[in-house]
Amino acid sequence: MLARLSATFINLPATEVDRHIDRGLQLLVEYLDIDRSSLAEFSEDGRQLLVSHSYTRPGFAPFPRVNIAPLWPWYTAKIWQGELLRFTRLPDEIPPEAVHEREYFGRNPVPQSHLAIPFKVGNSVLGGIGFGSFRRVIDWPDDLVKNLRVAAEIFANALARRRAEEKETRLREQLVLASRVSLMGELAASIVHEVNQPLCAIVSNAQTARRMLAGGEFNLAEVDDALGDISRDGQRASAVISRIRGLFNKAPLERAALDLNELIREVVNLCRWEMTRRGVVVKLALVDHLPSVQGDRVQLQQVILNLMTNAADAMEHVERGRRELTVRSATDRARNVFVSVKDCGVGIDPQNSEHLFDSFFTTKPGGMGMGLAICKSITESHHGTICASSNSDRGSTFTFILPGIQENVL
Amino acid sequence: MIDAPAIVFVVDDDPSIRGAVVRFLKSVGLQVEGFGSAEEFLERQIHSIPSCVVLDVCIPGIDGLEVQRSLAERNANLPIVFITGHGDIPRCVHAMKAGAVDFLSKPFDNQELLAAVRSALSTHRHALQRENELSILRRRVESLSPREREVMAFVVTGMLNKQIGRRLGVCEKTIKAHRARVMEKMRADSLADLVRMAEKAGIEVPKPLVCSP
Numbered sequence: 001m002l003a004r005l006s007a008t009f010i011n012l013p014a015t016e017v018d019r020h021i022d023r024g025l026q027l028l029v030e031y032l033d034i035d036r037s038s039l040a041e042f043s044e045d046g047r048q049l050l051v052s053h054s055y056t057r058p059g060f061a062p063f064p065r066v067n068i069a070p071l072w073p074w075y076t077a078k079i080w081q082g083e084l085l086r087f088t089r090l091p092d093e094i095p096p097e098a099v100h101e102r103e104y105f106g107r108n109p110v111p112q113s114h115l116a117i118p119f120k121v122g123n124s125v126l127g128g129i130g131f132g133s134f135r136r137v138i139d140w141p142d143d144l145v146k147n148l149r150v151a152a153e154i155f156a157n158a159l160a161r162r163r164a165e166e167k168e169t170r171l172r173e174q175l176v177l178a179s180r181v182s183l184m185g186e187l188a189a190s191i192v193h194e195v196n197q198p199l200c201a202i203v204s205n206a207q208t209a210r211r212m213l214a215g216g217e218f219n220l221a222e223v224d225d226a227l228g229d230i231s232r233d234g235q236r237a238s239a240v241i242s243r244i245r246g247l248f249n250k251a252p253l254e255r256a257a258l259d260l261n262e263l264i265r266e267v268v269n270l271c272r273w274e275m276t277r278r279g280v281v282v283k284l285a286l287v288d289h290l291p292s293v294q295g296d297r298v299q300l301q302q303v304i305l306n307l308m309t310n311a312a313d314a315m316e317h318v319e320r321g322r323r324e325l326t327v328r329s330a331t332d333r334a335r336n337v338f339v340s341v342k343d344c345g346v347g348i349d350p351q352n353s354e355h356l357f358d359s360f361f362t363t364k365p366g367g368m369g370m371g372l373a374i375c376k377s378i379t380e381s382h383h384g385t386i387c388a389s390s391n392s393d394r395g396s397t398f399t400f401i402l403p404g405i406q407e408n409v410l
Numbered sequence: 411m412i413d414a415p416a417i418v419f420v421v422d423d424d425p426s427i428r429g430a431v432v433r434f435l436k437s438v439g440l441q442v443e444g445f446g447s448a449e450e451f452l453e454r455q456i457h458s459i460p461s462c463v464v465l466d467v468c469i470p471g472i473d474g475l476e477v478q479r480s481l482a483e484r485n486a487n488l489p490i491v492f493i494t495g496h497g498d499i500p501r502c503v504h505a506m507k508a509g510a511v512d513f514l515s516k517p518f519d520n521q522e523l524l525a526a527v528r529s530a531l532s533t534h535r536h537a538l539q540r541e542n543e544l545s546i547l548r549r550r551v552e553s554l555s556p557r558e559r560e561v562m563a564f565v566v567t568g569m570l571n572k573q574i575g576r577r578l579g580v581c582e583k584t585i586k587a588h589r590a591r592v593m594e595k596m597r598a599d600s601l602a603d604l605v606r607m608a609e610k611a612g613i614e615v616p617k618p619l620v621c622s623p
Contacts, residue, residue, distance in 0.1 A: 197426060197427060204517070204518070205429075
């Protein structure tokens with residue numbers, strides 16, 4: 001039975017762990033012919049012991065999914081210390097110092113026998129598994145306990161792995177966010193400009209309208225025109241803010257069907273001023289009827305923006321009138337969507353081509369080297385790929401490819 | 411032409427700003443024309459009417475400084491009032507050195523803009539007047555015969571007719587006659603007047619000979 005348990009958990013992806021633990025507990029309860037089994041995990045600070053999984057034989061009181069640390073402090077402390085607890089006859093065997101526990105079992109149904117096995121990973125106790133029997137008295141012989149310890153280990157390893165994966169995902173998300181904030185810095189000039197323009201016009205039009213009214217003899221239609229323009233420009237500024245706010249949003253991953261052409265146009269619009277300021281001419285070569293892609297809008301825009309900023313950086317030493325950046329979209333018969341950013345700058349040194357997308361790899365003084373690594377991370381989380389090549393004339397082209405949503409064939 | 415109503419050219423690719431500036435300047439009674447790009451503006455014929463340009467320094471395509479240069483090449487030295495956004499200060503200093511009238515940063519005050527535009531128009535008006543005067547003077551000088559021109563050159567140095575006669579080997583009476591014709595053709599009211607005209611027209615004055623006893 002242990003072999004079976006082990007085999008189930010060995011390569012389980014993080015998302016499947018919970019389901020299988022529940023199932024595993026059920027297996028144990030049935031196999032041992034007991035009535036209840038629960039798994040509790042310590043919180044990261046060790047103050048809480050939360051029952052996260054439980055299986056109870058139908059007809060018996062299920063174990064509450066609560067933090068048992070305040071209810072059973074003595075018990076929790078023992079588990080925390082890694083001490084195995086064996087009770088054959090409850091509630092008699094509860095030691096006098098376990099005051100809370102005595103009180104609890106005065107009010108609640110108590111199993112006749114209980115076994116608690118702490119499980120560790122390395123040197124830290126992650127939690128414990130408890131086994132309870134209502135119908136019969138069990139004296140928990142040593143070899144049984146030994147086998148149950150092995151079972152506990154299997155659960156522990158799965159849980160530990162899941163925790164690590166979750167942590168990694170959280171970190172990756174933080175990194176993506178941090179990179180986005182730093183990209184915002186690149187957009188700062190654009191943002192300021194795009195908001196300042198309509199504001200300037202509003203101030204001027206308002207002054208003009210007042211002047212017209214103060215003059216006594218005025219054409220109402222002209223004053224109305226001025227006010228109309230003020231309103232329009234106010235909305236223009238508002239729209240810019242909305243777009244920027246959208247990029248700053250820390251909302252969790254939102255997957256939707258996206259039109260990459262639309263995303264590209266939005267990004268180009270957002271950094272239009274910055275590109276102009278840097279003397280970069282942006283050209284678009286977008287193909288019609290691009291298949292939709294399932295993905296997170298903001299993350300994919302982040303990739304496009306990053307590639308465009310890199311392209312502009314690469315062309316810093318190119319003569320001002322000739323800094324050309326081309327964004328292209330394409331598709332193939334398998335409905336894959338290709339987006340490429342091409343520049344005519346310094347190109348890729350063949351020595352670096354293997355490491356371009358590595359973390360901390362950069363050719364820029366003061367660069368952190370995370371931009372492309374994050375682009376790769378985002379692309380891959382969208383089940384896509386990203387690659388780079390040197391152009392035959394000059395400069396480089398960075399392309400990312402994402403699977404398009406397949407049409408339903410009726 | 412100089413008394414024709416002045417005209418202001420507004421060049422800005424941003425329709426909001428361009429619209430607002432055009433509206434304001436029209437509301438104070440000026441003739442205004444708006445352009446969405448420097449290229450468009452440079453295609454317009456510039457006549458000798460007092461005018462000026464209100465120009466955004468950082469528009470895509472040909473930039474403000476290029477416009478300045480292009481106008482100078484065509485001898486249309488229109489004064490330019492630059493509007494600038496954030497971070498354009500170094501370019502503006504550059505523009506100022508190259509002869510721009512003024513620069514205003516966004517958001518600008520309408521009154522400030524008007525003051526700058528009026529000043530620019532006034533500058534251009536005076537420049538056109540000076541040019542006009544100069545061309546009139548030049549025409550008058552051209553109407554003089556070579557001899558008359560020679561005489562005029564000596565007259566404005568303050569030499570007496572007798573001295574001029576000796577210098578040119580011609581009798582005094584002839585010099586007097588030439589002098590009279592010069593004053594007439596140049597429409598000078600006095601010697602002082604003639605001297606001013608000669609200066610303006612850039613007439614080369616002969617060097618005084620070492621005094622002979």
